[in-house]
Amino acid sequence: MPGTSPGMTAEGYLPLHRAAVIGAGAWGTALANVCRRAGLDVVLWAREAEVVQSIAARRENDLFLPGVPVDPAVRVTGDLAEAAGTDLVLMVVPTQHLRSVATGLASHLAPNVPVVDCAKGIEIATGELPSEILAEALPGHPIAALSGPTFAAEVARGLPTAITLAAPDLDLARRLAQAIGLPTFRPYASDDLPGVEVGGAIKNVLAIACGIVEGKGLGQNARAALITRGLAEIVRLGRAKGGRTETAMGLAGLGDLVLTCSSTASRNYSLGLAIGRGESLADIQAQRRSIAEGVPTAAALAALASRLGIELPIAAAVNAILHQGAEIDATIAALLARPFRDEAET
Template identity: 40%
Template sequence: MSNRVAVIGGGSWGTTVAHLAAHNEPTVLWCRDPKTATAVNERHVNPRYLDGFELHPRLRATTDLEQAVAEAEVVVMGIPSSAFRQVLEKVAPHLRPWVPVVSLTKGLERGTRQRMTEIINQVAPAHPAGTLTGPNLAKEILAGHAATSVMAMADDTVATALQGVFTTDRFRVYTNDDVIGCELGGTLKNVIALASGMVDGLGAGDNTRAAVITRGLAEMGRLGTAMGGRADTFAGLAGMGDLLATCISPQSRNRHVGEQLGRGRKAKAVVAEMDQVAEGVFTAGVVVELAAEHSVEMPISTEVHAVIKGTRTAAEASMVLMGRQTRPEPEATRASRFRRLWPEKADSKGSPLRRLWRFVTRSS
């Protein structure tokens, strides 16, 4: 499969993915800013977002969206969730038939609460939709450090072909057909990373951070599986892997915002001074809405949203979380608890407990 790759979005991650693809295929990067396009073409750098890092010499850039897309055999969308639909609507008329569209965006659309592949399926329904996601910090990859990612797409044949587009000797790509789980893993971890940053801002230690990350992963899994993702996805690169990198790294935009919130600053002020998007700030409210819709308990995400809104301080949110009612871990379902307590009676045909077991199983 010979691909001409178009990456839409000249931010740090879009540029990095274009750099990776250029190792394997002719690749063009679409940028809004003419100065960025010129720098990529003439000096092989993106000084605005990735100053000091050299890009692949065969990577080319343009500000002409139609020119970027018209001959492409793979289109990669590196656009923030707030503008994803708008830009894709401009891209769609120029797509060649059956060209795969891959999202790099780790967020949900406000209002519709849709994942990016759902937007792709609406705006460009004849095109295979997927996402490239995982613990991927742009500057580390450009520095030549080993990294891994996941190409999530329902069609395994297309996913396998795309796997080769982005794989290099220092960047290993896996495939996964659980698109929902992979997208939600990348999205939900941003909210938990805000909480992890708050821990740092409050001056807490590694014990607290470990608790936030671990219990945050439990929240991600609860909502993710309720929305149709697979539990094992959240234990992999798109879930736990991405969560760890985003919660720990000083390069993480979401962790940075959380740290500033922990120090008592307001979300609007922190976001206003940033040159790139911290998706978790805009996703937190949508996540809380989805949790309510699916009757899923997400206490960390709820408190993060309250801090972003300004109805709680980070210190107050911490006290609320620590004051919650104690419970077992792991959190078994009612059905599994019943079977553990009364395994013989639960399996005894005709017994009242057997009938109760059937009721509990149906309602778990």
């Protein structure tokens, strides 16, 4: 086409044949399987040498996703430069480490390669969403986000899953969805990038809250109330960041919230459950290799809400319990003592 370089699409993007998955935790490993099943040539980058060795030798991520085979055609490496020779990047790095990894990747990527955020959180130091971090660390690269109700082990095994894939350019979101989509992994395209990322961030904090309520034996009514009022907090922050209310009602909002707040398979819910039963945060984290993103996100949310002048009372309560030494019963009592308000208020 006129104005299009050889080998590029009319929109100026490279054809999508190769995918690099940066981060080999449970979710990154699962997404490597998804991309391979979708017909892409896949390389998976792992920070941990033992993960590289485990996948290369046994085709299994013993550390983060034991018992789930990694597709034999997925290559694994610990070298960012080797991983960067690709048409598409999926960043599956914990949010607090996203900036440093993306900065290390920047000099190795070809121009115009789309980068998809697959993390869920907010950076403590800046209050930025992952897409904002990536836009700064990888200038000139189209940025998208993948978020929704997903447990990594189910996705890795090919069980049916639906998820949202968002980019400011809806055509790019649709193109990426076509590239990685499968009958059992269904990405729904959106152009509401901040709305999708806000849902993914807050739901982890709300899952900790629901786990605490369960651990304290406060009943199913209380958990249902937390989920519903938590959804209002997602809407409130989403709007403040330029997102749309309807996005919070979709897969990346309500869908992810319900899944994460109702199963011990959720790292964040199970952490809250342990805290509600009297365990300390330090002891819980010392027993785990995987990261519960809601822990740092709670602190980041408190600072961001203050900066934006909005109320996120449930998120603030979780932050107080996790990071400020607040007593659980007193914090719950303070939440219950808040003034009555109209349900339609957001």
